[in-house]
Structures are given as C-alpha cells and as structure tokens.
Amino acid sequence: MNLFGYRVPAAFSLLIWCALWEVIGQLDAVFIFPPLSAVLVKLVTILGQNNFHEAAIISLKAFSIGMFWSIVVGVFLGFLMGRVEAANKLLGMWVNIFASAPLSSLVPVLMLLFGFGQTTIIVTVFLFAVWIITLDTYAGVSHVNPSLNEMAKSFGASKWNMYTKVLFWAALPEILAGIRMGFIRAVKGVVIGQLLVSVVALGAMFSRYSRSFLLEEFWALALILFVFALGISSMIGWVERKVEYYAGSRA
Amino acid sequence: MSSQTASLLVEETNQVNEQSNDIVEVTGIEKVYPGGTVALQGVDLAFPRGKMTTLLGPSGCGKTTLLKIIAGLLDATAGEVRINGKVVSGPGPERAFVFQDFALLPWATVVKNVAFGLEMQGVEKTLREKKAREYIIKVGLAGFEDNYPHELSGGMRQRVGLARALAVNADVLLMDEPFSAVDEQTRRLFQEELLRLLGMENKTVIFVTHSIEEAVYVSDQIVLLSPRPGRINRIVVPGIDRVGKTSDEIRRETGFLDTVEDIWDTLKKYLDDERMI
Numbered sequence: 001m002n003l004f005g006y007r008v009p010a011a012f013s014l015l016i017w018c019a020l021w022e023v024i025g026q027l028d029a030v031f032i033f034p035p036l037s038a039v040l041v042k043l044v045t046i047l048g049q050n051n052f053h054e055a056a057i058i059s060l061k062a063f064s065i066g067m068f069w070s071i072v073v074g075v076f077l078g079f080l081m082g083r084v085e086a087a088n089k090l091l092g093m094w095v096n097i098f099a100s101a102p103l104s105s106l107v108p109v110l111m112l113l114f115g116f117g118q119t120t121i122i123v124t125v126f127l128f129a130v131w132i133i134t135l136d137t138y139a140g141v142s143h144v145n146p147s148l149n150e151m152a153k154s155f156g157a158s159k160w161n162m163y164t165k166v167l168f169w170a171a172l173p174e175i176l177a178g179i180r181m182g183f184i185r186a187v188k189g190v191v192i193g194q195l196l197v198s199v200v201a202l203g204a205m206f207s208r209y210s211r212s213f214l215l216e217e218f219w220a221l222a223l224i225l226f227v228f229a230l231g232i233s234s235m236i237g238w239v240e241r242k243v244e245y246y247a248g249s250r251a
Numbered sequence: 252m253s254s255q256t257a258s259l260l261v262e263e264t265n266q267v268n269e270q271s272n273d274i275v276e277v278t279g280i281e282k283v284y285p286g287g288t289v290a291l292q293g294v295d296l297a298f299p300r301g302k303m304t305t306l307l308g309p310s311g312c313g314k315t316t317l318l319k320i321i322a323g324l325l326d327a328t329a330g331e332v333r334i335n336g337k338v339v340s341g342p343g344p345e346r347a348f349v350f351q352d353f354a355l356l357p358w359a360t361v362v363k364n365v366a367f368g369l370e371m372q373g374v375e376k377t378l379r380e381k382k383a384r385e386y387i388i389k390v391g392l393a394g395f396e397d398n399y400p401h402e403l404s405g406g407m408r409q410r411v412g413l414a415r416a417l418a419v420n421a422d423v424l425l426m427d428e429p430f431s432a433v434d435e436q437t438r439r440l441f442q443e444e445l446l447r448l449l450g451m452e453n454k455t456v457i458f459v460t461h462s463i464e465e466a467v468y469v470s471d472q473i474v475l476l477s478p479r480p481g482r483i484n485r486i487v488v489p490g491i492d493r494v495g496k497t498s499d500e501i502r503r504e505t506g507f508l509d510t511v512e513d514i515w516d517t518l519k520k521y522l523d524d525e526r527m528i
C-alpha cells in the first residue's frame with residue numbers, strides 16, 4: 001500500500017480504521033459506535049464468561065456439523081455436475097439460484113420442517129455454505145485439462161483412480177476456495193439461524209445485547225465472530241497457497 | 252461345420268497372427284465426429300513391429316484422430332484396430348501415449364509423474380518408483396527426480412512424458428507431435444535420443460509430426476494422409492542408413508534431401524488444391 005508516496009504495511013490501514021472508530025466513539029458522534037477501547041475491554045470480559053462458553057460450544061457444534069455435510073454434499077454435487085452433463089443441466093440453474101438467493105428468508109420454512117432447535121440451525125448452516133462449495137467444485141472439475149483426463153485413461157486408470165488421483169487434485173484449488181467462502185457464509189448461517197429460530201446461544205446473546213442497547217457487548221461479540229471467521233479463512237487460505245504452486249501452472 | 256474343424260481354424264488364425272510382423276493393424280477406419288465432420292475415411296494401415304512410422308499430412312487431416320483411435324481414446328465410427336492380431340476397443344497396456352502438451356500432473360514430482368502409469372497398473376510403490384528412477388536416468392533427467400513440472404523447461408517436461416510412457420514397458424509408443432512445443436535445437440537432440448532409446452528398447456512407434464525433415468530423419472515408414480477426410484495417399488520408405496554417420500551428414504545427403512523434396516511436392520499440391528477452391 002502506498003500513502004503520500006511512502007510504502008506502508010497493509011496492517012496499517014487496519015490501524016487507521018481502528019483509530020477512526022475510537023475517535024468517533026469518544027466523540028459520541030454516532031450512538032451505535034461506542035469507543036473501540038471500551039468494546040475491547042468488554043470483549044475480554046465476554047471471553048471469560050460461562051454463558052459465552054456454552055453459546056460458543058453449541059454454535060461450534062452446529063457450525064461443524066453443518067459445515068461437514070456441506071463439504072461432503074457440495075464436493076459431491078460439484079463433481080457430479082462437472083462430470084455428468086445431464087446432472088449439470090438438471091442442477092446447474094438451481095445451484096446458481098440458491099448460491100445467490102437471500103437464504104435467511106428460507107429459515108422460517110426450515111423451522112416448520114425441522115422444528116425450533118439445533119437441527120434447523122445445522123440445516124441453515126448447511127444451506128448457507130453448500131451452494132458456493134458446489135459451484136466452486138464444479139468450476140474446478142470442469143476446467144481440468146482434458147489431456148490429463150486422456151492421459152489417465154490411456155494408462156488404464158480405473159474410475160476410482162481417475163477421481164482420487166487426478167480429478168480431485170486438479171480441482172483442489174477451486175474446491176478449497178469454495179470451502180473458504182463456504183466457511184464465511186456458514187458463520188453467518190449460525191448466527192442468523194440462532195437469531196431466527198429460537199434465540200439460543202450466540203443468537204440469544206446478540207439479541208439480548210441489542211435489545212438492551214448493550215452496544216459495547218454487541219460489538220465485542222461481533223468482533224469475536226469476525227476474528228473467528230477471519231482466522232479460519234486465513235487458515236484455509238494458507239492451505240490454498242500451499243497448493244497454488246500448481247494451480248498457476250495448469251493452463 | 253464340426254467343432255473340431257472350427258477349433259482348428261482358430262488355431263490357424265492364431266498362428267498367422269503370431270507370425271505377422273505387423274504389431275498394429277487398422278482396417279476400414281472411418282471417423283465421423285458428432286456434428287458431421289468426416290475426419291477419416293477408409294483407412295487401412297499396418298505398422299511393422301519395432302519400426303517407427305510417421306503420420307504426415309496437412310493440418311486437420313485427421314492425424315490426431317487416427318492416433319487416438321489406435322490408442323483407444325476415441326471410438327471409430329467404423330473399422331477395427333488390431334494389436335498383435337486381437338481387436339481392441341479401448342486403451343491397453345501394450346500401448347502408451349506421449350502427449351503434445353506433456354499432460355503431466357502439476358502437483359506431482361517427476362518421479363511420481365513417471366511412475367503414474369505403473370501406479371495405475373497397481374504396481375507397489377517402492378517398486379514403481381525404483382523403475383521410474385531408472386527411466387528418469389535413461390531420458391537424461393537424473394537429478395530432477397524430486398522437482399515439480401513447473402520447475403522444468405518444455406524439453407525436460409517432454410522427457411518426463413517420454414519416461415512415463417517407457418516405464419510401463421508398452422510395445423507401442425504413440426506420440427502426437429511430441430516435440431512441437433520445444434525449440435529446434437532441443438528438437439534435434441530429442442530426435443537423436445529417441446532413435447538411441449528405440450534402438451535400446453525395441454519399440455514400435457507411431458509418430459505424428461508437421462515437420463517433413465523430422466519425419467524423414469527418424470522414420471522407417473512415412474504415411475502421407477490426404478486432406479479431410481483423411482485417406483492414405485502414399486507410403487514413403489526413406490531407407491536412411493544411419494550407421495557411422497553424424498546427424499548433419501545424414502541431413503546433407505542427397506537421398507535425404509530428395510525424400511524431403513518429394514514429400515514436400517505432395518503436400519504442396521494439397522495446399523495448391525486448397526487455394527484453387
């Protein structure tokens with residue numbers, strides 16, 4: 001990043017935003033923004049609270065189960081669409097619609113189907129994440145160099161080997177990108193699910209903070225989630241970079 | 252007909268096949284692509300065991316199509332491919348393909364790439380990697396065993412492709428313009444090495460190229476295909492005697508130059524015909 005002709009590290013822009021937040025908070029300019037320092041203090045308190053731990057565990061559970069199935073189903077559907085033209089014709093449009101649809105509006109329907117509990121939240125997480133994983137996997141599989149396919153075939157690769165030794169690796173960069181985006185959407189899915197369904201766990205905390213105008217707590221919790229999502233996403237980003245050495249040389 | 256005579260007949264045909272000097276035979280091959288492009292029509296060819304046959308012809312005449320049909324990667328619309336007398340309808344361990352764009356696995360090291368064919372055949376890991384290393388040395392890539400394809404030059408990548416094809420010990424090597432993506436110097440070096448390797452390994456090679464010079468230099472037999480739909484126009488036998496001569500000496504011989512000229516005349520006629528239309 002360049003600023004007034006000086007090279008400054010990227011983290012610097014984050015510092016500027018933090019400072020701006022602090023100033024706005026201190027000035028009491030916009031009432032929904034309490035000073036960052038106060039938020040950070042609350043953040044530490046919340047991290048030590050028992051009800052936060054419980055909420056985090058419940059949410060993590062829904063998050064991981066939903067995420068697990070969205071990876072399994074998403075990767076499977078993506079491969080199916082990428083390899084079977086009929087499946088692509090049948091599913092392609094729907095997957096695209098769901099990937100861009102405002103899924104929150106579906107949650108009430110899910111409640112009717114799955115009740116007012118953890119199941120609905122898991123399904124919400126699943127639905128938030130699965131489509132982007134499907135789409136990215138599909139993109140990866142359908143762009144595999146056709147001559148790799150022919151090469152494997154010419155050496156007598158079995159169907160199983162074709163998928164596990166060639167296609168999967170060739171599509172891995174896109175699959176990982178899909179999972180990374182799926183994770184971020186899944187974090188949203190957990191919170192929205194919990195807010196709409198039964199106001200449990202993190203959703204309950206968010207709703208209590210906002211109803212009682214506990215804005216410092218509210219932002220502290222949002223920050224925690226933000227950092228969590230960012231942490232996971234950069235972890236997957238790190239794996240992605242590890243496979244990037246070949247992603248760039250596939251053309 | 253009694254079953255006895257029938258079995259006798261079978262035996263007889265088998266014998267004929269064993270004696271046959273042609274390891275690959277194609278008969279009546281026709282290929283119509285979906286959409287109606289007739290790529291090949293009535294192609295009958297025999298490929299002698301242990302010899303190098305080149306397919307030469309104008310762009311789009313169906314050379315790649317024919318090679319892929321022989322490889323079992325494409326189905327012919329009509330006709331048969333026989334390997335050692337047996338009709339085949341798919342890839343098989345007697346044939347190995349060398350790809351124009353190398354078709355290497357970018358995420359795998361040179362050893363893993365070379366061992367890929369063996370891996371598909373179910374050869375156990377230490378054994379296949381040992382074999383792969385032998386062939387890596389044979390194609391002159393010693394020291395690059397653990398490098399990734401993107402760390403190699405085009406010429407080196409094609410050596411990996413060649414080693415992979417040699418490692419499965421197939422009798423027939425199918426090569427689709429294997430040297431077209433490398434520079435002229437590397438290309439000539441490759442031609443020498445290919446001839447040297449073939450001398451050592453006793454392979455039958457079916458080779459596609461656009462270079463008449465290359466075809467005449469390396470081939471025992473050159474099949475000239477006519478423009479689409481591809482048919483066999485002529486078969487040229489260069490009959491080059493390489494013993495005791497350097498590459499440059501061979502390339503300057505009148506026999507070599509005449510053959511190149513002769514083939515060029517045929518191909519030029521196609522170009523002229525095309526222009527007339």
Ligand SMILES: Nc1ncnc2c1ncn2[C@@H]1O[C@H](COP(=O)(O)OP(=O)(O)OP(=O)(O)O)[C@@H](O)[C@H]1O
Nearest residue numbers: 284285288290309310311312313314315316317479
């Ligand atoms: N998958 C395909 N679908 C339809 N037509 C095809 C397909 N592949 C090749 N063709 C057509 O068949 C004809 C023969 O193609 P082929 O690739 O075999 O030619 P070639 O002799 O290898 O040409 P080149 O020298 O340019 O590599 C061409 O006219 C081509 O357009």
Ligand SMILES: [Mg+2]
Nearest residue numbers: 314315316427
């Ligand atoms: Mg071709």
